[in-house]
Amino acid sequence: xxxxxxxxxxxxxxxxxxxxxxxxxxxxxxxxxxxxxxxxxxxxxxxxxxxxxxxxxxxxxxxxxxxxxxxxxxxxxxxxxxxxxxxxxxxxxxxxxxxxxxxxxxxxxxxxxxxxxxxxxxxxxxxxxxxxxxxxxxxxxxxxxxxxxxxxxxxxxxxxxxxxxxxxxxxxxxxxxxxxxxxxxxxxxxxxxxxxxxxxxxxxxxxxxxxxxxxxxxxxxxxxxxxxxxxxxxxxxxxxxxxxxxxxxxxxxxxxxxxxxxxxxxxxxxxxxxxxxxxxxxxx
Amino acid sequence: xxxxxxxxxxxxxxxxxxxxxxxxxxxxxxxxxxxxxxxxxxxxxxxxxxxxxxxxxxxxxxxxxxxxxxxxxxxxxxxxxxxxxxxxxxxxxxxxxxxxxxxxxxxxxxxxxxxxxxxxxxxxxxxxxxxxxxxxxxxxxxxxxxxxxxxxxxxxxxxxxxxxxxxxxxxxxxxxxxxxxxxxxxxxxxxxxxxxxxxxxxxxxxxxxxxxxxxxxx
Numbered sequence: 490x491x492x493x494x495x496x497x498x499x500x501x502x503x504x505x506x507x508x509x510x511x512x513x514x515x516x517x518x519x520x521x522x523x524x525x526x527x528x529x530x531x532x533x534x535x536x537x538x539x540x541x542x543x544x545x546x547x548x549x550x551x552x553x554x555x556x557x558x559x560x561x562x563x564x565x566x567x568x569x570x571x572x573x574x575x576x577x578x579x580x581x582x583x584x585x586x587x588x589x590x591x592x593x594x595x596x597x598x599x600x601x602x603x604x605x606x607x608x609x610x611x612x613x614x615x616x617x618x619x620x621x622x623x624x625x626x627x628x629x630x631x632x633x634x635x636x637x638x639x640x641x642x643x644x645x646x647x648x649x650x651x652x653x654x655x656x657x658x659x660x661x662x663x664x665x666x667x668x669x670x671x672x673x674x675x676x677x678x679x680x681x682x683x684x685x686x687x688x689x690x691x692x693x694x695x696x697x698x699x700x701x702x703x704x705x706x707x708x709x710x711x712x713x714x715x716x717x718x719x720x721x722x723x724x725x726x727x728x729x730x731x732x733x734x735x736x737x738x739x740x741x742x743x744x745x746x747x748x749x750x751x752x753x754x755x756x757x758x759x760x761x762x763x764x765x766x767x768x769x770x771x772x773x
Numbered sequence: 774x775x776x777x778x779x780x781x782x783x784x785x786x787x788x789x790x791x792x793x794x795x796x797x798x799x800x801x802x803x804x805x806x807x808x809x810x811x812x813x814x815x816x817x818x819x820x821x822x823x824x825x826x827x828x829x830x831x832x833x834x835x836x837x838x839x840x841x842x843x844x845x846x847x848x849x850x851x852x853x854x855x856x857x858x859x860x861x862x863x864x865x866x867x868x869x870x871x872x873x874x875x876x877x878x879x880x881x882x883x884x885x886x887x888x889x890x891x892x893x894x895x896x897x898x899x900x901x902x903x904x905x906x907x908x909x910x911x912x913x914x915x916x917x918x919x920x921x922x923x924x925x926x927x928x929x930x931x932x933x934x935x936x937x938x939x940x941x942x943x944x945x946x947x948x949x950x951x952x953x954x955x956x957x958x959x960x961x962x963x964x965x966x967x968x969x970x971x972x973x974x975x976x977x978x979x980x981x982x983x984x985x986x987x988x989x990x991x
Contacts, residue, residue, distance in 0.1 A: 535989075535990065535991075538837075538838075540837055540989065540990035541989045541990070541991075542987070542989060559840075559842070560840045560841060560842055561840070562840075563838070563839070563840035563841075564840045568838055570834065574831055575830055575831035575832065575834060575835035576784055576785075576830050576831075576832075576835065577830070578830075579784060583783070583784065584784070586783070587776075587779070587780045587783055587784050588839070590776040590779065590780075591776050591839045591840055591841065592840065
């Protein structure tokens, strides 16, 4: 069953456009949603949550159309934009008391278990929490109302490496039973290398790739060689950098002839992102 | 919807604004004052500060993440406004009874605190709401522009009504003169004010919903 099914989503702004966004997330998996700043990650997420009016396309969550079943589906979605940044002068206890009333399946025992596990003190104010604790509080809320799909916009941005690692471990634990699915956007690619099953890569409002993590990495090759070798592959490359030793660049695996003698390696997610971002610069 | 109203009362609105009606209502004890001012303080103080708080506390994003419809978000906000307005008018009415006992022989130059006057206050608040709330929901965060139009509109209504009350002997007689003691007339003015208040708030809700449905939560 698909936890999230997005098809042909389009949204046009005067200076930016989401074009034909389609990707699917199977239930019980973690999908990383990567892209540079301004690539369209948050716009896509807000479109999924029906916060933005899409021009065309379809968003189905747990088999139901969000446009038709918004309130019903929001009972089963936990979403977060960064950490908690509303009512920051209120105590967690006060905030929770208000929030829990909105959810039919709120389980207070589960909530207290997560508070204990995340070492959150209910008597603290939101403003007193660190960035990592704010994300954890958001997760505790989402998990206590029985969310089946977590949609998290940059939950790890601004966290220190230890807090990020801790959070990624939690994500992995959550999906073990196969009930919960997670879509999280980030520009910190190492997070995804650690815990994502699938990667969806957005660049300039378009999906470049959406596939299983290793499949995505294998679909590109990172080349390095001399300037004379560059001329052989220049036209087929996504982008490249030239330095005094020669060049390095990214090429789709299908376009690379391994008998050409050019050194090739599997790129990291970061390298894929960088060369796609560079591609735009080259054509500007 | 009930949860949203409680959210506003428990979380979003400072308890100060629930006590303020008592402080402002006490102004009804000033003899022979322009009593429209007592209610206008709600428009001048409570509304801009409260809506500034909603924006500062990121209330729109918070509310949008909850499993509720956009219609309910608007309905709850209109209800909260009405609750606060009723609190202001209600408390001021209680103080006005004290006023009448304290100064039984006072000749009012402006409208005296009688039932007919409260009818006019309801109309003034209805005008304020219809402009403020429906303009506000064009963006659901920008309250400055809507306050700058709705507050002068409410003041203009109060000013014109008060001017007519002074200039016209007939009107003056209804609100301050012998007509004041005509209970039926006074009750019907108050009832008409309440009917207009209810009707305009229902229209306000409809316009605001229509506009808010087009708003994108950024």
